[in-house]
Amino acid sequence: MKLENHLLSILESLHDAVLVVSKDGTIVYVNTAYSVQFGVPAHKIINRKISEVEPQARILEVLKTGQPLINDYSYLHSLNIHVFANITPLMEKGELIGVVTIMKDISEFYALQEELNRYKTYSTQLEEQLNKRIFSLLESHAPGMRQAVNIAKKVASSDATVLLFGETGVGKEVFARAIHEASPRGDKPFVAINMASLPESLFESELFGFEEGAFTGSRRGGKKGLFELANGGTLFLDEIGELTPFLQAKILRVLQEKSFIKVGGTTTHPLNVRIIAATNKNLQQMMREGKFREDLYYRLNIVPITIPPVRERKQDLPILINNILGELRAKYKKQVTVTQEVYEIFECYDWPGNVRELSNVLERMIAICTKSYFIPEDIPPFVREGTSLNENPVRSTARNDEKAMNLPGIIERTEKEMLEEVLKTSRTRTEAIQKLGISRKAFYRKLKKYNIK
CATH class of the missing domain: 1.10.8.60 (Helicase, Ruva Protein; domain 3)
Known part of the structure; x- marks a missing residue:
């Protein structure tokens, strides 16, 4: 069988659209698939110039360069469709005689892609709104706090261990909950453990749980530990710096092996939790003093976040x-x-x-x-009065005595006496402020400075 006698039959049998142009850009052939897919009868397009039908056709580039374009994307304005095409030069005795194009309509795929992109954009907007709501309690105008919140937002989507540093009362658990709620584990449990409140004797049974009969008086059926209760979610280890070296070793082993064994049991249980730890201690100083394990510190300190005080x-x-x-x-x-x-x-x-x-x-x-x-x-x-509950009045008096012998000290003593005198002769503090001719903020700052009650 001579294939050249059957080339048209082969082209007509293809499900992809085929278009052939001569070297002068005249359309000389389209197959049936072209007419069916694009709704263009062959007689309406054959013998027309491709530049007239589609002025920006990629075929023109191949006619000019003689180089093929494979898996080439283009938008056909004349047909309002998106296509992928293989555009190949036809050569005879080394001379370009035309171009054959085999193309596929990808408009449906392209529409689906655009729809997917819209859903992605919508999903991103919803996620941003959700994160804004979740982190609303951590809104701040202070650079240090804003930096801490930004790190928390970035790390929330991962499973990275977070170590929160901050003084007592700065809101470390609020941070931990926000990170949890903004994470893929947000619909799973958030279990907070105050490590300082766990007696060493109950540490393992509370964290790992125990099997039935593990010890005298143990509950029938055993008990789930806090690690198991947090399965799939987030475990918040608060006041991690209060652990004794013995208990630090227990925690380290669980974090390293990502598994634990209940008290009185032999079965290993996988640990599927995200760890967030917190402390108000200087763990680096504690490491230097031998009070905190270096290996545990580096296991926890993957993403450190420092929360500034008020x-x-x-x-x-x-x-x-x-x-x-x-x-x-x-x-x-x-x-x-x-x-x-x-x-x-x-x-x-x-x-x-x-x-x-x-x-x-x-x-x-x-x-x-x-x-x-x-x-x-x-x-x-x-x-x-601008004094904390634990301020030492003796220390304050000593500071005042030191100042009394120099010019700034004399000025301050005079200012203090004036404040006290005006307060005695005024019915309200507002009246005293008006007599002194200073701002309310300056007034209360001076009351704090001189410990005037």
């Missing part, structure tokens, strides 16, 4: 107060607002107990408040 982000006080009051208003069924005067007093206090202390103070205030707004008298004296 005194370093006082510009966030309005946000923090609003978030806390949102819950307290519902709890006490009181709609109480915060005046500028109260804000200014709060800004003069350093909040050594951080967000936890702020929450405690606001709850105390809303409990005793009889108006629709807070007044300075609602604020606990130690906050109003």
